[in-house]
Amino acid sequence: MSTISNILGYILNYIYIFVNNYGLAIILFTILIKIILLPVSIKQQRTMKKTSKMQIELKEIQDKYKNNPERLNQEMINLYKRENMSPFSGCLSSIIQIVLIISIFYIVRSPLTYMKKVDTQTIENYKSQLNISKTTYPEVQIIKEMGSKDNNVYLNMNFLGLDLSSVPSADYKDYKVFIIPILYVISSIISMKITLNMQKTNNMNNNKEETSDELEALQNMNKTMGYMMPIVAVSVSLIAPLGLALYWLINNLLMILERIILNTMFKEKEE
Secondary structure (H helix, E strand, O other), rough: OOHHHHHHHHHHHHHHHOOOOOOHHHHHHHHHHHHOOOHHHHHHHHHHHHHHHHHHHHHHHHHHHHHHHHHHHHHHHHEEEEEOOOOOOHHHHHHHHHHHHHHHHHHHHHHHHOOOOOOOOHHHHHHHHHOOOOOOHHHHHHHHHOOOOHHHHOOOOOOOOOOOOOOOOOOOOOHHHHHHHHHHHHHHHHHHHHHHHHHHHHHHHOOOOOOHHHHHHHHHHHHHHHHHHHHHHHHHHHHOOHHHHHHHHHHHHHHHHHHHHHHHHHHHHHH
């Protein structure tokens, strides 16, 4: 994970050198990563559409061989082979997202190490000088206190009047630190509703034989997951520097736009 953070840190720092603003660099970095991963997103969207269409056949197999587990497994394997799909084909995007989340957290927590590539000894000297060895985010503290004096540890973290080095749980008296997390929550709710509506439409179109109880159970499960993920993410964003919440916010907005465009494209193609 540290290796991936180093690579992503090089990219983020290169963008920062070009724009000279940490917040703007994070936005452009997020857009770049989204463009690079666009083929994966397209494949995931296709897989979701295809899986939705396979639900009727899967249900027929499950009903037909419910008393014969071995035959049931074999018939499901045969179905996936015929459709040229893997039961785990939707996992790749999730794994990539998890890796990115952890890697970005590393960068935001230690920007001097992963972005600026400041040597360890210099960082340790500043920690000792400022007596911040036990601080949760010592490198962020070094930037705050020494950035104006030493260009090697300087990052312009002022973004639209917000200090992206601020941690909401520590700087809670400043109401502005909650702007980005609140916007992230709103974008997450919008993203969840769009996803649920798309899934509901697919189920109604492709699974007409499926009972309303089954549809309701599936929707409730998706809704629960949709609420849980933002809660977990917001909990982390409240105890991390605002740079992380900004990345999640922009990523969410791009994901909403991406889903709408891809869903429209696939729908037109089907028609």
